[in-house]
Amino acid sequence: MAHRVLLLLSLAAAAAVAAAVDAEDPLIRQVVPGGDENDLELNAESHFLSFVQRFGKSYKDAEEHAYRLSVFKANLRRARRHQLLDPSAEHGVTKFSDLTPAEFRRTYLGLRKSRRALLRELGESANEAPVLPTDGLPDDFDWRDHGAVTPVKNQGSCGSCWSFSASGALEGAHYLATGKLEVLSEQQMVDCDHVCDSSEPDSCDSGCNGGLMTNAFSYLQKAGGLESEKDYPYTGSDDKCKFDKSKIVASVQNFSVVSVDEGQIAANLIKHGPLAIGINAAYMQTYIGGVSCPYICGRTLDHGVLLVGYGAAGFAPIRLKDKPYWIIKNSWGENWGENGYYKICRGSNVRNKCGVDSMVSTVSAAHTSE
Structure with missing residues (x-):
């Protein structure tokens, strides 16, 4: 009763x-x-x-x-x-309002992820990040305020979100390692990265048809690194690989998968720089601004984005209280969301975070010589 x-x-x-x-x-x-x-x-x-x-x-x-x-x-x-x-955010007309949900997924989402591979990464990965102390973490933190985030980019009509997520994480890691912020090339990964998950033959990086950030980090380790956007500019299409090893400006030293724990995610964010994450983008086609905290949201991950910070109190007028949130850099240009960014609620009492804490990876950059 x-x-x-x-x-x-x-x-x-x-x-x-x-x-x-x-x-x-x-x-x-x-x-x-x-x-x-x-x-x-x-x-x-x-x-x-x-x-x-x-x-x-x-x-x-x-x-x-x-x-x-x-x-x-x-x-x-x-x-x-x-x-x-999702009353704590604002939804309405966006530049995607003339696309069906299927067209939107096919054109702008490109995270290739099976449930089996996800569970393996979270529980059995050889690259699992070590546990970090979480005492004394700041209430608010944003890598944009510390010079580790490049301007918002636009993937166009190409399911290459995974490459933008990977490049953004390496841009931040390279900045932490060298003090220099480089705008890195996504097109190199779109054209040249065809790495497959060893136990998931269908989870291969496939340019505009999708990929995985951890696969991308593995490719960059094998290739030696990533060229700059200036030297290998983005076209938004699958082209012939034109990688020139002599033009590498940033290299991957190692990468790790972070556990499904918000404290560990925040600690890794602060220690290693912006994090490559997967998210369920169900509400993002209509998102205008505010802190997204939907009553119902799946945990199937279909979009790769970059976690750059978090806040302790984003005011949610409908729910009449401040709501803590993650700050996410997207790759759909500055004329989407909050100047290209997305806020989604966080906290142990939040049940539907659209899988934002389910697939998180961190990368460390090697020092490179000019």
Whole structure:
């Protein structure tokens, strides 16, 4: 009986939150300030035209325009659902609002990860990171404030997120080792890295078709290192390998997998620099800003990103309290999220963190000679 009462109270609380969010939906504020849901449906085409102009979209003919309009309408409804499920963040129209979820996953997500390989990495990896002390960790920390993070990049229509996650971690590690921040090449990994997980023959790095950050670190160890972005620029497509070993500017000394423990993740972040992580990107297609902390989120990892810091108190007005969060650098350009960044809640009492603590790796850079 007590369980039934608790369930009814939980449902009532969720309904109250949903009503509060619906009364002032960030989606409506962004698309048509002062509008309502009926206005959004009735004037969807005018909102779509504004979206097209805002993001510089173009379609080959009237048929594709009509199709993208229908997808846009569906994504408006989807963003509203996300807002109800994730009220501490803001969801709405983004530059991906004319893509179906399947198109979005196929084009912008590229983390190749099986559950068996994940469990092996977390429990049996030879590269498991040693346990670090967690006493005295600062309440807030952000590597952007310490010069270890390069500007936000854009992977374009290529599932190469894994290479951006790996390069970002090595950029930070190289800065810690040398004091010099280098913008490193993702395209080298897209073109030249075809390393496979030894026990998962289907988990191979495959350019725009996906890859793994730990595979990328293994490739960089074998290849000798990574060229700069300037010497091996990004094209966003699978091209012929043009790696020139004489132009290496950063090298991997070793890499490790961090345990599923937030204290250890924070300690490794501070000691080793930004961390390569996997995440479930289910809410990221519609994300605008704020601290994402959805009531429901899967732990299937499909996107590689870079963990650069954490905060103790990101105010969540719907939940009427400050919420601690991780700071994540994405690779979809500065015109997505919070100038290219994503915040997601953290804390031992948070159940649905979209797998953000499930696949974390750290890399150390070797000193290289010019």
